[in-house]
Amino acid sequence: MKAGLQVPSFITEEKLIELHRQMWVIRYLDEKVDEFFAKGLIHGTTHLCVGQEATAAGACAVLNESDKITSTHRGHGHCIAKGADPARMMAELFGRETGYCKGKGGSMHIADLDKGNLGANGIVGGGIPIAVGAALTSKMKNLGYVVVCFFGDGATNEGSFHEALNLASIWRLPVVFFCENNQYGMSGSVKEMFNIEHIATRAASYGIPGKVIDGNDLLEVINTTHEAVERARGGEGPTLIEAKTYRYKGHSKSDAKKYRTREEEMDWRKNRDPIDRFARVLEEAGIASKEQLEEIRVSAFKEIEDAVKFAEQSPMPALESLLDDVYI
Amino acid sequence: MREISYLEAVREAMTQKMLESDDVFIMGEDIGVYGGAFGVTRGMIEQFGPERVRITPISECGITGAAVGAALTGMRPILELQFSDFITIATDQIVNQAAKIRYMYGGKGNVPMVVRTPAGSGTGAAAQHSQSLEAWMAHIPGLKVVQPSTAYDAKGLLIAAIEDNNPVIFYEHKLLYRTSGPVPEQMYSIPLGKADIKREGTDVTVIATAVMVHKALEAAVELEKEGISIEIVDPRTLVPLDEETIVSSVKKTGRVVVVHEAVKRGGFGGEIAAMIAESEAFDYLDAPVQRLGGLPVPIPYNPELEKHAIPQVKDIIRSVKATLNRA
Ligand SMILES: Cc1ncc(C[n+]2csc(CCOP(=O)(O)OP(=O)(O)O)c2C)c(N)n1
Numbered sequence: 001m002k003a004g005l006q007v008p009s010f011i012t013e014e015k016l017i018e019l020h021r022q023m024w025v026i027r028y029l030d031e032k033v034d035e036f037f038a039k040g041l042i043h044g045t046t047h048l049c050v051g052q053e054a055t056a057a058g059a060c061a062v063l064n065e066s067d068k069i070t071s072t073h074r075g076h077g078h079c080i081a082k083g084a085d086p087a088r089m090m091a092e093l094f095g096r097e098t099g100y101c102k103g104k105g106g107s108m109h110i111a112d113l114d115k116g117n118l119g120a121n122g123i124v125g126g127g128i129p130i131a132v133g134a135a136l137t138s139k140m141k142n143l144g145y146v147v148v149c150f151f152g153d154g155a156t157n158e159g160s161f162h163e164a165l166n167l168a169s170i171w172r173l174p175v176v177f178f179c180e181n182n183q184y185g186m187s188g189s190v191k192e193m194f195n196i197e198h199i200a201t202r203a204a205s206y207g208i209p210g211k212v213i214d215g216n217d218l219l220e221v222i223n224t225t226h227e228a229v230e231r232a233r234g235g236e237g238p239t240l241i242e243a244k245t246y247r248y249k250g251h252s253k254s255d256a257k258k259y260r261t262r263e264e265e266m267d268w269r270k271n272r273d274p275i276d277r278f279a280r281v282l283e284e285a286g287i288a289s290k291e292q293l294e295e296i297r298v299s300a301f302k303e304i305e306d307a308v309k310f311a312e313q314s315p316m317p318a319l320e321s322l323l324d325d326v327y328i
Numbered sequence: 329m330r331e332i333s334y335l336e337a338v339r340e341a342m343t344q345k346m347l348e349s350d351d352v353f354i355m356g357e358d359i360g361v362y363g364g365a366f367g368v369t370r371g372m373i374e375q376f377g378p379e380r381v382r383i384t385p386i387s388e389c390g391i392t393g394a395a396v397g398a399a400l401t402g403m404r405p406i407l408e409l410q411f412s413d414f415i416t417i418a419t420d421q422i423v424n425q426a427a428k429i430r431y432m433y434g435g436k437g438n439v440p441m442v443v444r445t446p447a448g449s450g451t452g453a454a455a456q457h458s459q460s461l462e463a464w465m466a467h468i469p470g471l472k473v474v475q476p477s478t479a480y481d482a483k484g485l486l487i488a489a490i491e492d493n494n495p496v497i498f499y500e501h502k503l504l505y506r507t508s509g510p511v512p513e514q515m516y517s518i519p520l521g522k523a524d525i526k527r528e529g530t531d532v533t534v535i536a537t538a539v540m541v542h543k544a545l546e547a548a549v550e551l552e553k554e555g556i557s558i559e560i561v562d563p564r565t566l567v568p569l570d571e572e573t574i575v576s577s578v579k580k581t582g583r584v585v586v587v588h589e590a591v592k593r594g595g596f597g598g599e600i601a602a603m604i605a606e607s608e609a610f611d612y613l614d615a616p617v618q619r620l621g622g623l624p625v626p627i628p629y630n631p632e633l634e635k636h637a638i639p640q641v642k643d644i645i646r647s648v649k650a651t652l653n654r655a
Contacts, residue, residue, distance in 0.1 A: 102434030133397020163390025325435035
């Protein structure tokens with residue numbers, strides 16, 4: 001890397017630019033979803049990851065297509081980062097037949113098994129043992145893939161988190177537990193819900209490494225996840241990564257955000273935004289100019305506009321499909 | 329044909345499927361040298377090793393989720409949950425995950441897992457280790473629910489369950505583990521959704537599951553002495569349910585008693601009764617459908633009380649006579 005950035009050797013300058021673009025795609029998709037919700041064009045509910053783009057993009061950047069992830073209710077970023085087509089995601093949110101789940105899953109259930117995304121999840125903590133099971137398959141069949149399991153801070157107070165970490169540890173499974181600590185589980189702040197400063201310290205209970213990182217620093221996410229993935233691939237077992245980040249939007253729609261201050265939110269937005277920060281890194285390292293960065297931003301915006309068009313033009317699922325795809 | 333026990337039949341089904349395919353493996357608490365709480369897996373860890381007979385911590389939610397993940401990624405796990413009561417701890421993974429994934433993902437992805445679990449009362453283990461919760465699982469679209477009553481059925485149905493791409497809840501009745509019957513040595517499968525007529529008869533159809541099949545058979549012997557001939561239909565699988573066999577038996581006899589061990593209120597017997605009422609058999613009924621089920625109490629510890637909480641042979645006899653006495 002000519003710019004001397006500390007990243008794994010397979011992360012080229014082109015890849016860094018692509019990741020920057022990916023973060024914009026994630027942001028614009030969720031901004032658009034937010035807008036459509038406000039207008040009543042998308043129904044149900046959705047959980048936006050605006051502000052958390054670096055964790056998804058950075059963690060998935062070190063994975064192969066055969067590696068797998070499990071995601072959460074706040075999973076649009078993970079899906080995109082693991083290779084999902086935003087158009088088909090948007091179609092799913094519109095409930096269309098062309099969506100990832102043929103309009104039957106919606107925001108919280110998008111899965112893309114072809115790309116190794118084992119699915120978002122509407123149950124807090126629900127995906128964590130599933131990731132462990134997928135890692136078990138990898139080990140038992142000697143498939144060599146690693147599973148990155150995303151979850152929030154809130155999920156780490158579920159029993160499934162503890163059970164899953166213990167299982168993965170005693171069986172030395174190739175899984176990376178990736179906690180996106182965005183400071184809140186719905187309205188419960190980590191200050192109230194934990195009596196420990198860092199969730200990663202819980203790793204000690206299971207005899208695995210725990211790492212605390214700045215989740216808004218793309219390069220730090222890449223490097224830490226890479227190390228954990230290598231460790232997992234090498235048969236040394238799981239790691240728990242806690243990435244400190246922040247969600248700009250409310251928990252889901254109709255969240256008045258009464259549990260936090262405007263100042264706090266503005267501080268994260270102005271001073272720690274993951275996309276702005278990485279744009280500066282690229283510029284300062286001479287990898288991309290201001291103009292190039294602007295082009296990237298515009299092209300991401302355009303991609304989401306096209307995704308919306310695709311979704312809008314897609315057919316609704318046929319009523320007869322109601323009973324399809326359920327066994328029996 | 330040689331006779332083996334229900335327990336050995338279950339073990340043989342697993343063993344044969346594991347020999348056939350590396351994708352099949354077992355997970356569960358104490359299933360290693362201990363052989364599981366009831367000895368079903370005894371000897372299997374020696375045969376297959378700890379990779380494929382995988383002893384787990386006491387983490388029902390975690391291990392069930394791990395089975396879901398393994399199944400979703402190409403394995404065919406058989407999960408032994410030590411007592412069916414503990415399904416309540418694993419419900420998220422079974423109900424919200426395993427049962428939903430294929431549909432939720434628009435038809436992509438299968439969860440071919442079997443949850444084998446001992447159910448039912450009669451061991452004095454009381455309220456938290458004696459329940460029959462099959463109606464809960466039968467209510468959930470996406471799950472298949474199996475309740476074998478004989479060693480022959482246990483082997484054939486378990487093989488079918490392992491081969492099935494659905495998540496299957498396979499209830500083994502604890503009191504049946506030691507019962508024996510003729511079981512072929514070779515592999516065979518019994519299609520899920522095919523009822524079995526355990527005894528032919530002409531006067532009343534008794535639809536019975538699990539242990540109740542045996543109680544109904546005992547009742548049949550008594551009733552025969554009085555010249556009453558009952559036909560015993562064992563659905564074997566609640567989901568899918570073999571409506572055809574049930575309906576044709578009811579058309580033949582015109583009278584029905586449905587009997588299960590689970591609490592009658594909200595039980596699967598209500599579903600069978602309603603299905604009959606909605607079917608063409610309704611016009612053939614000479615009396616209302618009778619339902620017999622457990623009392624709405626947690627299973628008590630005291631053996632007499634325990635027995636009274638669920639239908640007995642005399643209750644079946646009484647119900648059969650009651651239905652015959654209706655005009
Ligand atoms: C088992 C369960 N409990 C509660 C909920 C409702 N719920 C959905 S998301 C959420 C907050 C989760 O917080 P966290 O794990 O920190 O993730 P974040 O939303 O911050 O990304 C809650 C309480 C749920 N979906 N599932």
